Amino acid sequence: MERGSLEDARKVFDGMSERNIVTWNSLVSVLSKKVRVHEMFSLFRKMQEERIGFSWATLTTVLPACSRVAALLTGKEIHAQVVKSSERPDVPLLNSLMDMYGKCGEVVYARRIFDGMLNKDLTSWNIMLNSYAINGSIQEEIKLFDTMIESGVAPDGITFVALLSGCSDTGLTEYGVSLFERMKGEFRVSPALEHYACLVDILGRAGRIQEAVKVIETMPFKASGSVWGSLLNSCRLHGNVRVGEIAAQELFVLEPHNPGNYVMVSNLYADAKMWDKVDKIREVMKQRGIKKEAGCSWVQVKDKIQIFVAGGGYEFRNSDEYKKLWLELQEAMERLGYAPDTSLVLHDVDEATKVNWVCGHSERLATSYSLIHTGEGVPIRVTKNLRVCGDCHKWMKIVSQVTGRVIVLRDTKRFHHFADGVCSCKDYW
Numbered sequence: 486m487e488r489g490s491l492e493d494a495r496k497v498f499d500g501m502s503e504r505n506i507v508t509w510n511s512l513v514s515v516l517s518k519k520v521r522v523h524e525m526f527s528l529f530r531k532m533q534e535e536r537i538g539f540s541w542a543t544l545t546t547v548l549p550a551c552s553r554v555a556a557l558l559t560g561k562e563i564h565a566q567v568v569k570s571s572e573r574p575d576v577p578l579l580n581s582l583m584d585m586y587g588k589c590g591e592v593v594y595a596r597r598i599f600d601g602m603l604n605k606d607l608t609s610w611n612i613m614l615n616s617y618a619i620n621g622s623i624q625e626e627i628k629l630f631d632t633m634i635e636s637g638v639a640p641d642g643i644t645f646v647a648l649l650s651g652c653s654d655t656g657l658t659e660y661g662v663s664l665f666e667r668m669k670g671e672f673r674v675s676p677a678l679e680h681y682a683c684l685v686d687i688l689g690r691a692g693r694i695q696e697a698v699k700v701i702e703t704m705p706f707k708a709s710g711s712v713w714g715s716l717l718n719s720c721r722l723h724g725n726v727r728v729g730e731i732a733a734q735e736l737f738v739l740e741p742h743n744p745g746n747y748v749m750v751s752n753l754y755a756d757a758k759m760w761d762k763v764d765k766i767r768e769v770m771k772q773r774g775i776k777k778e779a780g781c782s783w784v785q786v787k788d789k790i791q792i793f794v795a796g797g798g799y800e801f802r803n804s805d806e807y808k809k810l811w812l813e814l815q816e817a818m819e820r821l822g823y824a825p826d827t828s829l830v831l832h833d834v835d836e837a838t839k840v841n842w843v844c845g846h847s848e849r850l851a852t853s854y855s856l857i858h859t860g861e862g863v864p865i866r867v868t869k870n871l872r873v874c875g876d877c878h879k880w881m882k883i884v885s886q887v888t889g890r891v892i893v894l895r896d897t898k899r900f901h902h903f904a905d906g907v908c909s910c911k912d913y914w
Contacts (some may be wrong), residue, residue, distance in 0.1 A: 486515045498642045506540055515548050522550045524789065527560055539566070541578045548581040552588040554896055555868040556785050560585040580608050587616025590866060590893040590900045596711050611643045618651030620900045621909045626651050627660075640668075642677055649683035651689060654899050656913045661687040682711040689719025694728055706808050717746070721753045727755045782847035782869040793850040801850065806857050813851075817887040818880075825876055846877050852884065852892060864891040872896045878914075882906050 486494040492719030498504070498512055509532050516525035529547050530540060544563055551560035553675075564582055567574050579602055586595040595616045602609060610633050618628035630648060633640065645668045652661030665684050666675045676684075677712075681704045688697040697716055701708050713735045724864030733750040740746055747770050754762040770776070780795035801807055825844060848869050855865040873881075873896045885892050894901040902909035 486511065491515060491519060504537075506537060506543070508561040509537055510540065510543050510546065513543060515745065517546050517550050520552050522556075524798060525550055526556070526788075528604055533566075541575055542571075543883045545578055545581045548578075548585045552585045554783065554785075554790065555589050555866060556790065557586075557589040557591065557866060558785055558788065560589060576602070576604055576606055576609065580606075580612055583609070583616070584612045587612065588621060588895075590895060590902065592616050592620045592622060606639060607638060607644075610638055611641075611647060614644060614651075615647040616900055618647045620902070621655060621659055621911075623651045623655040640674065642674055642680070645672075645674060645676075646683065647677050649680060649687065653683055653686040654910070654914065656691065657695075658687055658691040677707045678712065680707055681706065682715050683710070686719065687713055689716055690722060692719075692723050694719060694725050698728060708735065710736060710743070710746075713739065714746065714749075717749050717753070721756065724756060725751075726753060726757055726759070736889055736895065739771070742775060744770070744777050748777060750779055778871065780847045780869065780871050782851040782867050784851045784865070786855065786858050791851070791854055793847045793854070795847045797847075798845075798850045801854060802845075807853060810853055812856055814884065814887065818883050821887070822885050823879070843898055846874065848873060848877050848894060850879060851898055852881065856884075856888060856890065862890070865892060866893045869893070869894065869896045872914075873901065878908065878912075882908055 494512070494515070498508065499507065509528070509533045513525055513528055513532075516522075516528065525547065529539075529543070532543070534709045544567065548560060548563060551557070551563070560582075563585075565580065567582065579598055583595045584827075586592070586598065592842070599605070599609060610629075614626055614633075616631055617623070617629065619784060630644070633644075645664070646773055648664055652658070652664065661682070663678065665676065668680065669676060672881040673684075681700060685697045685700055688694075688700065694716075697719060701712060701716065704712075713732045717729055717732035717736060720726070720732060729750065731744065733753075736743070736746040747766055749768040751763050754760075756768065781792060783790050783792045785791075821874065848867055850867055851867045851869075854865070859865065873894060878901065881892050881894060881901070881903045883906060884890070885903040892901075899910070899914065901914070
């Protein structure tokens with residue numbers, strides 16, 4: 486396995502007449518590192534079927550994989566096995582459980598584990614703070630941070646990344662700026678590139694573009710791709726083409742093969758209706774062999790993970806059950822005044838094509854699948870590999886209202902919890 490010959494290793498594993506827990510853990514660990522999550526879950530279940538059992542090392546390997554793909558049901562299965570075990574779980578295992586719940590959108594469960602821990606290390610506090618940050622619970626995060634300081638636990642750089650990113654995602658600009666200064670002065674934590682990227686994001690998303698530029702010009706490091714990326718995204722949000730072009734040029738040097746940078750600057754031009762420059766960016770991408778990452782969303786229904794790609798899912802979309810659901814949703818949503826916002830389609834195509842593209846976004850397909858295949862009242866949990874678009878965000882809010890379902894969407898940036906027509910992000914993302 487260390488030589489990269491996973492298939493050969495699997496053949497040896499399958500051919501062994503006797504295997505112990507170390508043998509199983511080795512294969513589970515490698516499958517996790519290779520992001521072959523489905524195989525790893527299958528192997529873990531086979532361990533239980535063959536009464537191999539598990540060690541805490543097994544579970545601390547499987548739980549992060551649950552976090553990566555938001556496999557909450559599998560994570561809960563593991564938690565149940567921990568609860569039934571006669572052995573007391575150690576701090577690393579409880580940290581992994583807490584992290585899994587936070588990254589699956591179940592921040593209340595994460596807090597229950599945190600509060601029940603007899604012993605906590607700094608990682609425990611940081612995981613809980615980050616869970617609040619990615620779920621948009623900034624006030625709870627600030628309260629927990631204050632409790633952490635009162636308890637005599639010294640924060641580190643990871644603590645402040647969680648806090649600053651939470652401020653950025655919720656528009657808490659002044660608190661975020663003051664926190665950055667407190668980090669340096671009161672807590673003696675030297676800001677790293679990640680902290681400067683957060684500060685640039687906090688200022689830029691608040692529309693304070695020039696202040697963000699000044700931070701980049703005066704910071705003691707050469708700006709990284711994450712820093713310039715934060716600035717470019719802010720320029721896109723606020724329509725600042727001039728500064729956005731400067732950020733884009735830096736990104737094209739630092740990360741010449743990152744498709745996300747080209748897409749952001751293309752969107753910046755498209756918002757400004759500068760179609761000639763949009764075409765130029767696409768031509769550059771074509772020349773360099775850079776392709777835009779396809780939108781992809783997935784949901785876990787029972788023990789299976791269903792994956793949908795933007796514009797795909799033809800078999801599902803042609804099914805009678807989907808057509809029936811879509812018609813019912815469309816009628817209910819139209820009564821509330823919803824119509825697809827095609828201005829968010831940044832391509833110079835006809836209106837019918839724009840409507841078709843918007844309605845075929847992967848998160849809508851995944852949500853529709855869950856509405857059909859899960860019981861009434863069961864929360865819907867969708868994970869997406871890109872950021873949710875504005876119209877899908879509006880669509881999710883209204884769907885939660887007309888169906889009475891809670892929808893939890895995790896995109897690359899954060900969680901959105903939709904309930905009764907309202908999102909936890911308060912439309913700031």
